[in-house]
Amino acid sequence: MDEHLQALQQTLTQDIPITHSIGITAENYDNKGLVLKAPLIGNTNPKGTAFAGSINALLTLAGWGLIWLVLKELDVVGDIVIQNSSIDYLRPVIGDFAAICYRPEQADIDRMEQSLKKKGKARIELSAEIYQEDVVVVEFKGRYVIHQSKDAHSSLPLLSYIQQAIF
Amino acid sequence: MDEHLQALQQTLTQDIPITHSIGITAENYDNKGLVLKAPLIGNTNPKGTAFAGSINALLTLAGWGLIWLVLKELDVVGDIVIQNSSIDYLRPVIGDFAAICYRPEQADIDRMEQSLKKKGKARIELSAEIYQEDVVVVEFKGRYVIHQSKDAHSSLPLLSYIQQAIF
Numbered sequence: 001m002d003e004h005l006q007a008l009q010q011t012l013t014q015d016i017p018i019t020h021s022i023g024i025t026a027e028n029y030d031n032k033g034l035v036l037k038a039p040l041i042g043n044t045n046p047k048g049t050a051f052a053g054s055i056n057a058l059l060t061l062a063g064w065g066l067i068w069l070v071l072k073e074l075d076v077v078g079d080i081v082i083q084n085s086s087i088d089y090l091r092p093v094i095g096d097f098a099a100i101c102y103r104p105e106q107a108d109i110d111r112m113e114q115s116l117k118k119k120g121k122a123r124i125e126l127s128a129e130i131y132q133e134d135v136v137v138v139e140f141k142g143r144y145v146i147h148q149s150k151d152a153h154s155s156l157p158l159l160s161y162i163q164q165a166i167f
Numbered sequence: 168m169d170e171h172l173q174a175l176q177q178t179l180t181q182d183i184p185i186t187h188s189i190g191i192t193a194e195n196y197d198n199k200g201l202v203l204k205a206p207l208i209g210n211t212n213p214k215g216t217a218f219a220g221s222i223n224a225l226l227t228l229a230g231w232g233l234i235w236l237v238l239k240e241l242d243v244v245g246d247i248v249i250q251n252s253s254i255d256y257l258r259p260v261i262g263d264f265a266a267i268c269y270r271p272e273q274a275d276i277d278r279m280e281q282s283l284k285k286k287g288k289a290r291i292e293l294s295a296e297i298y299q300e301d302v303v304v305v306e307f308k309g310r311y312v313i314h315q316s317k318d319a320h321s322s323l324p325l326l327s328y329i330q331q332a333i334f
Contacts, residue, residue, distance in 0.1 A: 021189075085254055089250060
């Protein structure tokens with residue numbers, strides 16, 4: 001597994017305890033985007049298909065994780081916050097499920113980097129999907145905000161409070 | 168605790184296993200709406216505030232649960248599916264959190280009941296919020312579809328497949 005992807009997996013498991021219960025695993029990361037997976041078992045609704053809350057959590061984290069990986073590549077330490085999202089549940093999810101968050105165009109990443117350098121803050125919109133046997137079954141759009149921090153574990157209480165990630 | 172609210176709590180815990188991990192409890196149900204609660208512990212993100220995925224799950228279930236309770240009142244057995252939702256994370260959630268899903272106007276409930284009787288299917292849009300010390304910190308809108316079923320545990324495979332709840 002790629003070193004950064006492995007670090008993301010560790011962050012998810014250690015710092016977001018519910019991902020452990022959901023069973024989220026960081027599966028793949030390449031130029032296309034980030035893939036996270038979750039098993040159906042433990043994530044069912046009364047009908048035995050996947051619970052929308054688990055699906056939404058996987059997609060929210062696919063977006064968050066993609067930015068986390070891009071920031072690693074840019075060697076930027078930042079807090080990533082989801083601001084809003086919308087989701088369309090097109091078909092029931094009847095088995096283990098994978099979410100892909102698509103890597104934005106390079107121009108959007110460059111814009112994000114410039115904004116972080118100039119303003120210490122940037123916004124980016126991401127698209128993600130759940131697919132099942134090559135069919136898109138859930139569509140997701142999320143808007144994230146990144147606050148650059150020179151020290152990821154800032155000891156300044158006010159700054160730390162302002163930068164608290166809601167994601 | 169109200170009998171129906173207690174039955175909802177049992178359904179959540181037994182039929183949606185992840186609600187047990189999130190720690191969701193059915194708190195109150197009255198003319199204003201349904202309140203579900205979750206603790207911060209177990210639902211944190213790397214910053215120690217509430218993880219967006221847990222927040223979204225609570226709101227999704229507040230909407231689902233409200234319809235579940237209204238159907239009980241109408242003595243209708245139906246499958247409730249979330250079709251789409253949108254969410255705005257306005258502020259970090261820094262403690263235990265409660266979601267309220269507002270009961271629709273009676274005219275909307277009447278329309279839903281009529282549609283179920285005539286077409287065996289109905290749609291309804293619901294609004295829900297997370298509040299914290301009387302401040303709204305998350306806003307949610309969800310569109311749900313209800314399929315009436317004469318037998319909640321229908322043995323017709325095709326019908327059962329069509330009615331599979333994605334929620």
